[in-house]
Amino acid sequence: MTPPIFPFRFELWWSDALVWLLVLAVIGFALYTRNHPHLRAPWARVARSASGMAAATVLAAFVLVGLLDSVHYRAALPPQGGKTAYATEVRSLLDRVLEPLRLTREKTYSAPLATHLHAKETVQLQDGSETRVFPRLRHGGAHLEDPQADWGRDVALKAFRGLAFGLLLWFVAMIAVCAVMARTPDSSIESLWREAWAGRTAVPWRAVFCAFGLLCVFVGPVAALAPYYHVLGTDKVGQDVLYQALKSIRTGLVIGTLATLVMLPFALVLGLMAGYFKGWIDDVIQYVYTTLSSIPGVLLIAAAVLMMQVYIENHAELFPTTEIRADIRLLALCVILGVTSWTGLCRLLRGEALKLREMEYIQAAHAFGVSHWRIMMRHITPNVMHIVMIALVMDFSGLVLAEAVLSYVGVGVDPSMISFGTMINSARLEMAREPMVWWSLAAAFVFMLTLVLAANLFADAVRDAFDPRLIISGGRP
Amino acid sequence: MTAYIIRRLIYGVFVLVGVNVFTFALFFFVNSPDDMARAQLGAKRVTPEAVEKWKRERGYDKPLFLNDNMPGVAKVTNTVFFEKSVRLFVFQFGASDQGRNIGYDISTRMWPSLAVQLPAFLIGLLVYITFALMMAFFRATYLDFWGVVLCVLMMSVSGLFYIIGGQFIFGKLWNLVPISGYDTGFEAIKFLALPVLIGVISGIGSNARWYRTIFIEEISKDYVRTARAKGLSETRVLFRHVLQNAMIPILTGVVVVIPLLFMGALITESFFGIPGLGSYTIDAISQQDFAIVRVMVFLGSVLYIIGLILTDISYTLVDPRVRFS
Numbered sequence: 069m070t071p072p073i074f075p076f077r078f079e080l081w082w083s084d085a086l087v088w089l090l091v092l093a094v095i096g097f098a099l100y101t102r103n104h105p106h107l108r109a110p111w112a113r114v115a116r117s118a119s120g121m122a123a124a125t126v127l128a129a130f131v132l133v134g135l136l137d138s139v140h141y142r143a144a145l146p147p148q149g150g151k152t153a154y155a156t157e158v159r160s161l162l163d164r165v166l167e168p169l170r171l172t173r174e175k176t177y178s179a180p181l182a183t184h185l186h187a188k189e190t191v192q193l194q195d196g197s198e199t200r201v202f203p204r205l206r207h208g209g210a211h212l213e214d215p216q217a218d219w220g221r222d223v224a225l226k227a228f229r230g231l232a233f234g235l236l237l238w239f240v241a242m243i244a245v246c247a248v249m250a251r252t253p254d255s256s257i258e259s260l261w262r263e264a265w266a267g268r269t270a271v272p273w274r275a276v277f278c279a280f281g282l283l284c285v286f287v288g289p290v291a292a293l294a295p296y297y298h299v300l301g302t303d304k305v306g307q308d309v310l311y312q313a314l315k316s317i318r319t320g321l322v323i324g325t326l327a328t329l330v331m332l333p334f335a336l337v338l339g340l341m342a343g344y345f346k347g348w349i350d351d352v353i354q355y356v357y358t359t360l361s362s363i364p365g366v367l368l369i370a371a372a373v374l375m376m377q378v379y380i381e382n383h384a385e386l387f388p389t390t391e392i393r394a395d396i397r398l399l400a401l402c403v404i405l406g407v408t409s410w411t412g413l414c415r416l417l418r419g420e421a422l423k424l425r426e427m428e429y430i431q432a433a434h435a436f437g438v439s440h441w442r443i444m445m446r447h448i449t450p451n452v453m454h455i456v457m458i459a460l461v462m463d464f465s466g467l468v469l470a471e472a473v474l475s476y477v478g479v480g481v482d483p484s485m486i487s488f489g490t491m492i493n494s495a496r497l498e499m500a501r502e503p504m505v506w507w508s509l510a511a512a513f514v515f516m517l518t519l520v521l522a523a524n525l526f527a528d529a530v531r532d533a534f535d536p537r538l539i540i541s542g543g544r545p
Numbered sequence: 546m547t548a549y550i551i552r553r554l555i556y557g558v559f560v561l562v563g564v565n566v567f568t569f570a571l572f573f574f575v576n577s578p579d580d581m582a583r584a585q586l587g588a589k590r591v592t593p594e595a596v597e598k599w600k601r602e603r604g605y606d607k608p609l610f611l612n613d614n615m616p617g618v619a620k621v622t623n624t625v626f627f628e629k630s631v632r633l634f635v636f637q638f639g640a641s642d643q644g645r646n647i648g649y650d651i652s653t654r655m656w657p658s659l660a661v662q663l664p665a666f667l668i669g670l671l672v673y674i675t676f677a678l679m680m681a682f683f684r685a686t687y688l689d690f691w692g693v694v695l696c697v698l699m700m701s702v703s704g705l706f707y708i709i710g711g712q713f714i715f716g717k718l719w720n721l722v723p724i725s726g727y728d729t730g731f732e733a734i735k736f737l738a739l740p741v742l743i744g745v746i747s748g749i750g751s752n753a754r755w756y757r758t759i760f761i762e763e764i765s766k767d768y769v770r771t772a773r774a775k776g777l778s779e780t781r782v783l784f785r786h787v788l789q790n791a792m793i794p795i796l797t798g799v800v801v802v803i804p805l806l807f808m809g810a811l812i813t814e815s816f817f818g819i820p821g822l823g824s825y826t827i828d829a830i831s832q833q834d835f836a837i838v839r840v841m842v843f844l845g846s847v848l849y850i851i852g853l854i855l856t857d858i859s860y861t862l863v864d865p866r867v868r869f870s
Contacts, residue, residue, distance in 0.1 A: 359563035362853070364845040366811055370830050371568065371838050375575040378584040378833075382576065465701065472703045473812060478831050492705050499713050513706050521701040528697070 079140040079158050081395045083322050087138045090325060110454070113533035118272040120529025122279035126522040129283055130317055137162035137318040158391055162318075166311055168295045172207035174306035180507050181297045183209035183219055208298045226296065227289040234288020238281045245273065301507035304494070312486050313511045319487035320519060323402055323471045324464040330406025331463075335413035336456065340444055342414075343421025353418070361411040366477070372404045373479035394482035401474075401481060405467060413459045420452045454534040461530045465523040472516065488516045546861050553857045557850040561634070564846040569630045572839055578605035578625075581835055585642065603642055603836070604628055629836075633843045642834045650825060651844070657727060658809030658821030661737055665744030666806055669752070670799065672745055677756035682783055684761060693754065700750030707747040708816045715739050725818035740817045744810065756795060763791045793863050800859045801852035808845055 101107040114120050139161045142154040163170055177186035184202040192198055204210070212218045246260040249269075264273035290310070293299050300309040342353035360368075380393065387393035424430060425448070433443050468488075474480035475489020476496075483490060495508035576584075582599040583591050600606040607625050615623045622628075632639065638647035680692040716724035722739045763769070764787055772782045809823030818824070822841070829837035 355560070355563065359560050359567060362560055362846045362849045363564055363568075363842055364805065364808065364849060367826070367838070367842045367845050370826070371571055371842055374830065374833060374835070374838060375571060378576045378580050381584050382580045469703050472705055476705060477811060477827055488703075492703070492709075496705070496709055499709060499717070509706075509709065513702075516703055517701055520703075521698065524697050524701050 075144040076141040077144070077154050079142055081140055081392065082399050083326070083395050084138045084140060086326055086329075086399070087135070087322060090329065091135070110533045114529050115271050117529040117533065118275035119525045120533075121272055122275040123522040123525035123529070125276050125279040126283065126518065127526055130519055130522070131321065133162060133314055134318040134321040136160065136165065137315065158389075162314065166314065169298075169308040169311040172298070172308065174205050174208065174298070174302045175203075176302070176304060176306050177505050178205055178208060178298060178302045178306075180299060180301040180309075181208075181223055181293065182301065183212060183215040183297075186301075186503070186505065205298075208302075209296065211296060223293065223297070226292045230289035230292025231285065232288075233292065234284035234286075237288070238277075238284040241280060242277055245276075300511045303508050304498075309508050309511045312491055312508075313515045315486040316488045316491060316512070316515065317519065319398065319481060319485060320468045320471060320516075322398060323405065323481075324467045324523070326399070326402040327405035327409070327467050328460050328463050330403050331410040331413065332456065332460070334407070334410040335417060335459075336449070336452075338410075339414040339417030340421045340448055340452070343418040344425050344440070344444055344448060346422070346425075350418070353414075357411040357414050360408065365408060366473075368408050369404055369474060370477060370479045372408070373401065373474075376400050376404070390482075390484050394485040397482045398485060401471075405470065409463070413456070416455055416459070417452055420455060421448055424448050424451055458527075458531045458534050461523075461527040465520045465527065468516070468520055468523065488512050549861065550854070550858060553854050557854055560850055561843075561846060565630050565633065565843065568839055568842050569626060572835055573609060573625065581605070584833060602644075603640070629839070633840065638840045639836065641829070641836045643832070647837060647840050651822065651840075654820055654822050654825050655807045655809075656821075657733075657819050658814065658823060659807055660733060661740045661744065661813065661817075661819060661821065662806035662809060664737070665741045666799075666802070668741065669745045669748050673749065673752040673756055674795065676749065676753040677760055678783070678788065680753070680757045681760035681764060681787070682779070684764070693757070696750045696754040696757075698750070699746075700754070702747075702750075704747050704812060707743050708813060711739055711743040711746075712816065715742075725816065727817075727819050736817070736819070740813050740819065744813060756791075759791050759794055760787060763787050766790075797856055797859045797863065800856045801849070803855065804848035804851045805845070807848060808841075 101111060137160045140158050141160075142156070142158055145153045145155055147153075175185060178184070179186055182205065184204055187202075188200045189203050190198050190200050191203060204215070209215055209219065209222075212222060242261075242264075243257065246257045246264065249255070250257045250260050260269075263269050264277065267274050290299050294310065298308050298310070300313065303309055303312070338353050338357070342350045376397070380387065380397065387396060430443060430447055433447055438446075471480055471487060472489040472492055475487060476493050480489045481487045491508060491512040495505075495512065498505035498508060578600050579596055582596040582605070586595055586599060597606065605625060607623060607628070609625050629639070636648065638651065641647050641650075676692070680689045683689045683692075712724050715721045716739065722735050725736075727733060727736050764783075768790075769782060769786060772786050773779075777785075807822065809819075809821035811823040811827055813819070814821045814823035815827045825837070826841050828834075829841070
């Protein structure tokens with residue numbers, strides 16, 4: 069019996085499919101932009117913004133984690149009786165990378181880098197008497213013979229080794245960037261290095277280097293310690309908090325991107341139609357978006373999600389596994405967020421289309437007998453793309469923040485899905501414990517702040533580059 | 546001007562009809578009343594009789610739009626649509642799925658909501674404008690730069706963390722105020738102080754930055770250059786000319802949220818245990834009480850539309866071009 073060629077089988081969830089479709093679309097858009105100077109110009113301006121590029125570096129790291137977590141597969145079990153069976157558990161590539169974190173479950177809370185549990189337990193001694201002690205962790209620091217004596221030295225040594233490795237990676241990456249740029253004959257790696265650090269290059273490489281350096285300094289020691297300790301501690305059921313925080317990234321990214329993707333067609337088609345045709349079409353579309361936007365956002369989302377929950381409960385047969393149900397629920401949440409949030413962009417696009425339709429080149433197109441559809445596609449849509457682009461990046465951070473709030477209210481993602489919202493929700497009562505359990509909240513706080521801050525800074529850079537005069541919302545919801 | 550306001554009022558009523566029909570469709574077409582009954586009763590006790598009983602007790606057993614068994618007007622009035630949706634227009638909210646009187650609950654619970662929201666709104670406005678004005682006064686200096694950085698940093702923190710952090714620092718660490726709860730009369734102040742403070746702080750980032758943009762926009766206008774050319778001091782330009790003119794977009798922009806202050810804030814109220822409309826809604830969501838959620842959606846839209854009409858009126862007050870057209 070020959071073993072199967074691949075010891076796994078890919079599982080394509082709906083959200084995975086959409087994520088990869090989005091990646092393809094972004095690549096396609098990038099290739100298209102490369103060949104069109106007028107499209108390239110604003111992105112070149114983004115590339116010249118120091119804060120924007122530093123934020124983009126950090127965002128890229130988050131996106132990498134999110135994409136690794138979007139490739140799901142089921143591992144092959146040892147062949148039995150000539151047929152290959154696959155494990156029932158669906159894992160992602162990120163799970164594979166983080167295997168040491170996922171599998172090392174403790175009994176309950178343990179502090180970051182701890183070797184003992186956070187709570188005392190009654191254990192029976194050899195002579196039959198009972199005593200209350202902090203038991204050793206099953207995995208965290210299990211390699212230490214005598215934690216009291218060795219712990220500090222071991223942690224410092226491992227962290228230092230990780231730091232050194234991180235710095236090495238940083239250095240190699242910087243040299244690589246300079247080497248790629250130095251392909252022209254009149255520049256050397258050394259001169260480019262000096263130019264970059266002096267801040268004289270067109271693209272602010274110094275900012276990128278600094279951001280990447282910070283990432284390396286943090287990731288290096290964490291990666292070196294993670295196989296031996298729970299770097300961010302464990303939660304109530306003993307699961308590694310670092311693992312949860314990394315898994316939350318995908319949920320946040322999926323909601324931030326797919327919801328805007330759902331909203332885009334509504335806003336674009338209806339907004340342009342209203343502005344271009346005016347008359348009764350405009351009246352109807354205006355009425356629809358005024359009606360929708362007059363319902364307070366959270367209430368509308370809550371009502372829609374409640375209805376979706378009832379539907380899922382009553383049609384359990386459509387969802388074979390918990391994971392698929394959670395995935396469909398995530399998508400449905402994206403759709404609901406998208407459908408409830410297209411009104412703002414629609415209003416902006418309508419205003420812009422109203423202005424554009426009076427332009428002379430549109431009138432010329434009319435005179436030549438170009439159809440309405442073609443005028444909208446060829447002549448109006450490209451001229452409102454800057455508004456669309458700004459709205460897309462500005463909405464992202466708001467959606468990531470909204471997910472946390474909605475999950476708290478109980479109308480967010482499925483409770484079985486790891487997300488920042490579910491992390492905060494399960495950890496919010498831990499601050500009241502004695503002694504306090506702070507690491508779950510702190511981890512969610514740091515990861516979320518980094519992601520949203522990077523997204524906000526990048527969005528500002530994009531907004532400034534695409535239209536400095538345009539003031540939309542300024543970050544207001 | 547009266548004609549304009551009346552036109553806006555009529556349009557508002559039309560929008561409300563739209564909201565009403567939309568919510569009805571959302572609540573009764575996506576899932577049938579049978580589905581809702583099953584979700585409410587839970588999987589174990591679900592028998593056809595129990596479902597019928599649940600529906601009958603709450604009036605969901607009637608036909609949706611037309612009741613052929615009834616004579617005359619009752620054909621239309623004795624239906625789910627009329628009893629559950631049309632009655633909302635005269636503020637007859639009926640009973641919740643748990644059997645409580647929603648109208649009574651709302652009338653008692655809106656005052657605690659307002660007690661948190663109104664001070665937070667007023668103090669917030671004052672703080673945001675002061676902060677924004679400061680950044681605009683020191684524009685293009687390090688103070689302005691770091692002010693904006695602080696704003697971006699503060700708006701990147703989830704509102705949940707402001708509440709959790711505030712409760713921890715002021716409630717647990719410094720023991721200044723009780724962590725949660727509510728009381729009537731002046732005793733309420735010690736319960737309200739922290740929610741109001743958190744409400745103001747969590748809004749600083751986005752609002753101060755937004756107002757700063759308005760101020761900076763105003764500063765670049767021609768009349769400001771004229772004022773400077775006359776030899777007025779920068780302080781005088783900023784406070785006499787820029788502030789007054791920038792207040793128009795700011796004030797007309799915030800009018801729309803004033804009626805919504807009654808609705809309370811969902812998260813704040815549930816964290817601080819304030820018996821307002823926000824925590825009422827959260828409880829309804831977690832208990833899957835569809836009647837309450839439906840009423841709150843409608844009430845929210847009513848208040849929002851009142852806000853829009855107030856905005857229109859405030860425009861006619863400050864802008865003569867609207868008044869005389």
